[in-house]
Amino acid sequence: MTDLFTRNLADQAALLQSMTGLSAHVHQAARLCSDSLQAGGKLLFCGNGGSAADSQHLASELTGRFIKDRRPLAALSLTTDSSALTCIGNDYSFDEVFARQVRGLGRAGDVLIGISTSGNSCNVIRAVEEARAIGMQVICLLGRDGGALKPVSDVAVVVPSQVTARIQEAHILIGHTLCGLIEESLGLV
Template identity: 60%
Template sequence: MRAFKNLPLPPLPLSAEEPRSYAVALREHLSLFDTLDSLQADVQNAAAMVVRTLSSGGKLMLCGNGGSAADSQHIAAELTGRFVQDRRPLAAIALTTDSSALTCIGNDYDFSEVFSRQVIGLGRPGDCLLAISTSGTSANVVKAVEAAQRLQISTVALSGRDGGRLRSLCDAAIVVPSATTARIQEAHIFVGHALCALIEEGLYKNGQLSTTAPLH
């Protein structure tokens, strides 16, 4: 093995386009976040919908693909665990986490139904679905929203670009004003954290949570 230790590594293949630098990405990020004040009313409206759902005994379901699947899980964990305050766990479930359900539905039916069939099986009238798609057009997310609406489940879109189909389909929509997927996803987790803070705040204000007697 030592004979190979000092051999030069082969050069990495060059892409047709020079990759964006850290500084450029940071400028894009900061420029986008300077515009997010415009989303405040939409975020507050979405949080109020979730507060009404949880206050009435319903649950929040979340879905998305790829990075949006990770955001679904992240937000659900903040609610079933805790975000800031020590309080009782809140009813939130990411429909992206059950690999057996995802592969079974994808294999036996179609990948476009991996979330909608879970919504139909797990959802009840009065629940809420947070549908995450950077384009707003992901077929399986759109189908999940359509299934939710048939069951009288309220729907919130978290998207980017022009909002895609989700913008007009959902009861409420938060659309990040960017066309770059990475920047949209960076804004999505900020919005997710803002939603968690507003949900906690709303539940405390209406007496659904207590800072003195958390339930473990």
């Protein structure tokens, strides 16, 4: 049996070292989120598969608590309502499952946070299009070369890896950092 764990640790450590250049993007993303929340806006998260789980995880860190007990922050994941997902997917298409929720729940001044390891998830792209149409800011956590989502984001945080698992691991570190920066910016820690 190979020592996959040790190899994964080494690969992730090397990736993390290469990510120091993303600091300005992460801080810019946190500022957009903080400004929106301060003005009474909300954060909408979306993604597929592991990125759907990350969307739920990060939204719950904000509505619950992250560093210490504090007031809940307005954040929700568009991946959690199975009835909405299946209704929209059935009646329209899977490409519309986030876009229709953004159209119904989002408002100018809110922030959409799309998570896609490839940067090419059609339903996240459609959500970004709807967010733009109603005056929302867009942050995307991406991987590889950023794909189609990179140029349509206000802030694109692109993890420089081709390996989905390593990208997802980095996304949760970035997401946790965003949560901490938001709490700091709002004076909640």
